[in-house]
Amino acid sequence: MRRGKNWWRVIGAVVVGSVVLAGPVSAQEELDEAAVEKVVSGYADKAGYPGIVVAITKGDRVLHTGGYGRDSAGEAVTGTTLMPIASVSKSFTALAVMQLAEADKVKLDSPVRDYLPDFRISDSRGARVTVRELLNQTSGITDRTLPEKSLPQPDSLAGTVSRARAATLAVEPGTQHFYTNTNYHLAARLVEVVSGEPFADYLQRHVFEPAGMQATTTIDQTPRDLPSGLRKGHVYAYGASIAATEPKRFVGGSDGVLTTASDLAQWLIVQNGSGVAANGTRLLSDAGVKAMHTSSDRRWTYGMGWDTDQKGRVHHSGIWFTYSAQALLLPDGHGIAVVGNSGVGLANEGIGQLAEELAVLVEGGEPSSGAPVRLIVDLVLGALTLLSVFLGIRNLRRSRAWAVRFRDAPAWRLAPRLLPRLVPLALLVSLPNLIGLLFGGGRDVTFVQLCYYSIALIAWTSVAAVLNVGVLATRVTLLVRLRRSAADVPEPSAPAQEALTG
Template identity: 40%
Template structure:
């Protein structure tokens, strides 16, 4: 074999070897790709069909007219979608605006923490040092620190300053400060946790006083703008919602025996505590910021240490940090959350930092005694973390059906009592006066309960003081039942008293 032939054979062998090596390397890379990448894609994949079924079932069980949900994982929005319709019957999308209520508090807290990190505010300095017009008549008020306002341990409570029931409502932060000057604290600052919106109204006033910007301007420039929350805004009073109806924000709803009823939000001053309007796509960016140590697209809005401080409870017994509630999941992992309550809108958000997950759900129906709104967000987090949500028989539909049955029974019993007045009259002749008096007192029992509803709610609600209009919108079926029962009891007692007097006159006339 000559040299040229040997060279050709050698070159063919070299090509074959190169091809074999290339094939081997390709297979190796493909194997490595399959080994590592699927785990990452599995992390990114979410059970969309399961989420859809879960939300739609929960909406049906609880008579929710519309909601939107967004889910984030670290710095990525992995799910966002709207369900149901607005009060104008427009389909809800991930860009439909909702009032987010007390979810606003964490934004106010971030604004304050930004000023802290800028060296303009000291958390442990009295807020009166930053707001010259805050000169409380109660000397303890002058010692309330910025941190105590953030943690709801200021001593200001609904019982001493019922911000939801005050008439007329304030129209500016300055007016709030002037009214607070006359308040006597419920307890010494730092002693007790009492959730109160006014704490965050004072903090909004602090932001204005230190930054020399209005509160909405500060939020837009330092938070909404950097986070690209382009469909988010802040209002001072719920009356401003009405000016948005039709061209931006739709009316929310309250639930009357399970039927959504579109209604205007009762007047309430909400600046700093509950004044934001946003979308789930915008709120998802907010969750991303929380999960990424204060960073969003290389914009550092707050240091990681600052975010950690906001997510740390001031006291394990109450679990409240700075604009966030902190607790543990069933398997002991950290859970950071907050709810937002209005009478025609509701909002829930959850952060699971160990899993890098965030969930926000915004509703166009408001606080209702029979709807567990939190279960929507917690159930979604369970779907995403292999902790299946638990079904409950006590859904709004079942509870409202139960109230309807109770109301019907109450009406029938009232009609029965009216129809048997003659029999009662015969029994009266054999009863002593003190027994008759006791029967009247017992018959009027629904009236006592109806009159006491605000106090009962304040007692079982941790000292929150609600307006009568708000109480009705929160539990209309219960209020209607009590009102019907009270009216029936009054009519029955009046007729019985009338018959008693008539019988007494007859007896006297026969003597």
Template identity: 40%
Template sequence: MKHKLTSLAAAVGLVSALAATHAAWAAPPATGLTSAAVDAYLDKTMESTGLPGMSVVVTHRGEIVHAGGYGRESDGEPVTARTPMRVASVSKSFTAMAVMTLVDDGRISLDEPVARQLPEFRMADRRAAGITVRQLLNQTSGLSDTTVDIGATQAATSLAGYVSALGTGTLAADPGTRWEYCNVNYDVAARLVEVAGGRSFGDYMEQRVFGPLGMTGSAVGDRVVRPSEGFNSVYGAWVARPELPGFRDGGAGGVVTNAADMGRWLINQTGGGERLVTPESLRTMHTPSTVRDYGMGWGEESVGGTRLLVHSGNLFTYTAVEAIAPDTGYGFAVMTNGAALHDDTYDVLTGLVAMSRGGTPDVPGGGRQTFELVLGLIALAAAGLGALGVLRSRRWASGRAGSPGRRIGLRLASVLLPVALFAGYPWLISFLMNGRTVTWEQLTYFAAPMTITFAVVAAAGAATAAMRLARLRSVVSTR
């Protein structure tokens, strides 16, 4: 769950780094965490994880300790500290910042209902009239993937259209009573920024957030800053794919940025660099609600004994995580141009946190490969068993020709169960993800190995059942 450098030395380091794949700024902090040590760790990480490309930045108070790029883009170009990366839900912390600038300006009130400040926000649930801006940002509004038309929102071409698509939706809980992660919260917040800020959300972010921090390689959506295609892991092999179409101009997941820019952002979030909001507003963003350990675009957790504010982000071909350690002043961001069933970015973050404490990091790797190897073996076994079932179908039919139909049905049910489960695959995954909306198309991206394996198991069951029934009919008709 994701700055303007003020010193001359940092600025000189930034300029020199732009031409290099592995970039580093500033003197090492007192803990001894050096750019060279981080670079060596990340080189090992790239080798052990097999990631296609990764960009990383580590900051300490007002300085960038290390920022670099590793691996390659889909067009074969090396990843650098300036390579654009989609950061998905890490965007939420940026959206919260945009809202808080308007709170400081007196144009948005955190504890007034959204509907009073954004009259176009209407839902088919009277309780929605009481949702406050704070509840949107804390994810305690009662909005849920299970009670709004997510398909309609993703088909929107503007934030105004997005909010309009919520008109038939309802709430899953009374506002302020339950935490539920829902992207709608932050896209509504982005529309509020547009209305209160008097310009498009992307323009507001550029002028009030990215611009003041010197984040010249960052934008909302991909019209201004366009990343290359990302990758999906398919049984261990990285396959380049265009990002899945959808609404990406909002506040829930639309930010495109890079390691150098994220360094400036992390410095700002730890109290350094150019000030965007008052210290009180920054503390408000970082303070969890009374319902859950989640503030405004930041979740709170402990990693290796270090208290972190963290936010991760997952699209269908990109993955990212950001974290700050308020007690030590460190900031971290890890971004990859690949998405798989196993997320390596958090493992890399954990290693960097250990290094910041003076410890020896575990080199991540093997989780993705092992998991996908197991799935591949299951698919091969299922294909083999399906072929065996087809070949032995005559023998099976001969042994059951005189059996009652109910018993035959029960015998076939075991091989048809995977078919039934596969038919409801998206709904099953949605259930396991606490109601988050999942579509068939989405399941062909980072979940591709699991989807293929499930399909092979279902196909093996269907082929076996079909051949058994055909053989049984043939046997019965000849008697």
């Protein structure tokens, strides 16, 4: 019996030694397609995404590309379905600028005005803004100093330079990070001027084609430039996904790239391959890619077209009002990209959580599926809307009794009872700024775009505002009538008074 145990020990030692010599065995060399589908389907159900595309890579290998669900026309979403990647597009613009820098056509620390002579803003400090500061989002221009969504939308990249003349700087250039699309509109225009090619043509010839991204393109303005092959995305309300056209916005250079899961896989390989595409073409040097992925200052985490997190992962989110996207590069060489055909909204700040769950999966963990928060929030808002309707109707019906009660009350007693009725209206009017500050970090958003963001929130605040203003107007009108009626009653004559008192 003891001899048998010794043999097992010898065999065990041989096995262990073999494993050590061979190196660790990766459980993720081949991805479990069923596991990916389970994670994506579970996320789509809880977050309200009708269709999602996914790309997963490891080093220079494509582990998975695919589509799940349906588009707004009811057709199946596949790995070749065209999708906008929104602000993930900034990584393409940054790479284009870096290519020009490596070709000695641009110096990153030179003023933007050296390359864009028409670049003038309403702040003398603008002359010091550098190319690097545009890419780092540290120019000092913010959505508050130039509300790019609220202003008239330009027709071209040249128009964005003209529009920027109204900008001021929130801080000294290079001292703080403020995310705004304007910086990347200007960077894309710089590519046009320096290269002598339209921005879309430059990306096609120097980025998309060398990277092997055959189906990828870029546009300047939505919905004007959207190709026929791109289906409408969706907005979300009370558990339903509603097909909607993206509102008018200028997206060139900032969030205008349209691509597929298959092409996104090639882009992930370029990023994790030190600038070399799967076909062996070098788009950028290793040092250039590292510079894009790394913040130039410890005060912020944003590099050039990419951000980093505390785990050392490189990422960038993308948000349209009808689509959302996320790209994530893991330290172990995995790349993950996801795009969903539903926009950002209240309790759903994009599709990034799905990328996180897939990251857990490829690292050998067990992704956790949370509660459908988006649906819960909308149902709560729906309940508040119904409550507002009930209270509003009840208060309207009680308006005459209220007016009789306070017919003779002085103004100082009426004001505290009437003025609070204006609070819902004030909330409705201030919502764009409030949402921009609370959930967008100071980003600009219009009221129309806010309707895309949360139909349920707009419905509640609108109903509450209308009913409360209605109650206020009704009560004031009845009060005025009652006081006028009292004033119109004639004073009794002297004989009548004597009769009444005698």
